[in-house]
Amino acid sequence: MTRIAEVRVTPILISDPPLLNLQGVHQPYTPRTIVEVVTENGAVGLGETYGDTDYLRLAEAFGPRLAGAGLTVNGLLPAVTECLAEVGAERVDNTVQAEGLRGSRTMAKIASSVSSAFEVAIYDALGHELGAPVHALLGGKVRDAVEYSAYLFYRWAEHPEPDEPNDGWGAALDPEGVVAQAKRMASDYGFSSFKLKGGVFEPAREIAATRALAEAFPGQPVRLDPNGAWSVATSLEVAAALEGVLEYLEDPTTGTANMAEVARKTSLPLATNMCVTAFDEVPEAFGSRAVQVVLSDHHYWGGLRATQDLAAVCRTFGVGISMHSNTHLGISLAAMTHVAATIPGLRYACDTHRPWQTEDVITQPHTFSGGKVAVSDTPGLGIELDREVLAKLHDRWLGSDVRRRDDAAAMRRVQPDFTAPMFPRW
Numbered sequence: 001m002t003r004i005a006e007v008r009v010t011p012i013l014i015s016d017p018p019l020l021n022l023q024g025v026h027q028p029y030t031p032r033t034i035v036e037v038v039t040e041n042g043a044v045g046l047g048e049t050y051g052d053t054d055y056l057r058l059a060e061a062f063g064p065r066l067a068g069a070g071l072t073v074n075g076l077l078p079a080v081t082e083c084l085a086e087v088g089a090e091r092v093d094n095t096v097q098a099e100g101l102r103g104s105r106t107m108a109k110i111a112s113s114v115s116s117a118f119e120v121a122i123y124d125a126l127g128h129e130l131g132a133p134v135h136a137l138l139g140g141k142v143r144d145a146v147e148y149s150a151y152l153f154y155r156w157a158e159h160p161e162p163d164e165p166n167d168g169w170g171a172a173l174d175p176e177g178v179v180a181q182a183k184r185m186a187s188d189y190g191f192s193s194f195k196l197k198g199g200v201f202e203p204a205r206e207i208a209a210t211r212a213l214a215e216a217f218p219g220q221p222v223r224l225d226p227n228g229a230w231s232v233a234t235s236l237e238v239a240a241a242l243e244g245v246l247e248y249l250e251d252p253t254t255g256t257a258n259m260a261e262v263a264r265k266t267s268l269p270l271a272t273n274m275c276v277t278a279f280d281e282v283p284e285a286f287g288s289r290a291v292q293v294v295l296s297d298h299h300y301w302g303g304l305r306a307t308q309d310l311a312a313v314c315r316t317f318g319v320g321i322s323m324h325s326n327t328h329l330g331i332s333l334a335a336m337t338h339v340a341a342t343i344p345g346l347r348y349a350c351d352t353h354r355p356w357q358t359e360d361v362i363t364q365p366h367t368f369s370g371g372k373v374a375v376s377d378t379p380g381l382g383i384e385l386d387r388e389v390l391a392k393l394h395d396r397w398l399g400s401d402v403r404r405r406d407d408a409a410a411m412r413r414v415q416p417d418f419t420a421p422m423f424p425r426w
């Protein structure tokens, strides 16, 4: 079997619209890291992960260590973890961080998020070597297309500076704006499930927008996710107002104990990508029945096989599985689609930010039909790198000093006194 000849790690900056969340607003440009694993035969495997400095520095340090290695994935996470112990990370603490609203920020999660990009790239390269799609390498697909949901955001029409990217979607700051955004998502992409990012306005406003969505799309699944913004009492008030309206309520409150208390007192299923984000958080959360649905994410759970492992753990405990998304491009969408295709019990439409991105580093960006992405049967992930675009987005990175996602800093450009909120905000 061929070995790895070379690994390329390229930081890029991609445009991002002014989407609002609890921590602030998305920056005009956000970093991603693109990984290429090149085999001795010249096959190229692609991976993608966060581009914030800690992730990038680790990916750059680890990449060269794969030269001469086989196309195997089992030893990756320990090797990346060892490398992280050597290179260190700037800011690791146990508080919720702005750059992703995905729970506590730990060394283990940084290692998993970097390891996953190499894992995906190795599977892609292996698929090219063997002439097999990635889903086949993961045991085979159980569906031919993966359903995604419309990821709705309160948002501004534009970023503050006139020369910053403008995607033309316009503002959405009230129920009418949110419903109009959902209608465009439904007509352009065919989505029939809707998730509103909450935690932006006081709960009554978000309840009104959620109800407006349910009225505009009768019988179609609607979710609300305030990223842990509410106290237990507020969560229960919102849950009571939206019982029978929501498919699930995502991270109404912060921490497993609070989630468990809410779960005990509402019939609404609770979902999370904040209190269960790593395997060591599973026993307490499942033991206390704090969550009924876990949103997987191959980036920080440690890759495609870790996602399958998570699905098996969820199945064992009778907990549902769905899929989380941060800002990402087509490499990650391909990886998400391949792994989602292999998970038998995936009953929920997966989240994806991809419709919000106006740029991509692959030559043929995915299309959504009926809210679904077709599962590719061509070798590897079924995508090809657009080197011209990669070079352009890398040049943008070189010419900028943006080195991490910081939604609070982006908000301070408009509200100079803005600070990321203390929990609970309401």
Ligand SMILES: O=C([O-])C(=O)C[C@H](O)[C@@H](O)C(=O)[O-]
Binding pocket: 019, 020, 021, 099, 100, 101, 102, 197, 225, 227, 273, 324, 325, 326, 327
């Ligand atoms: O489901 C979630 O919590 C997220 O998708 C977190 C994201 O980072 C989202 O809130 C965002 O990008 O603003």
Ligand SMILES: [Mg+2]
Binding pocket: 225, 227, 250, 251, 272, 273, 274, 324
């Ligand atoms: Mg969430």
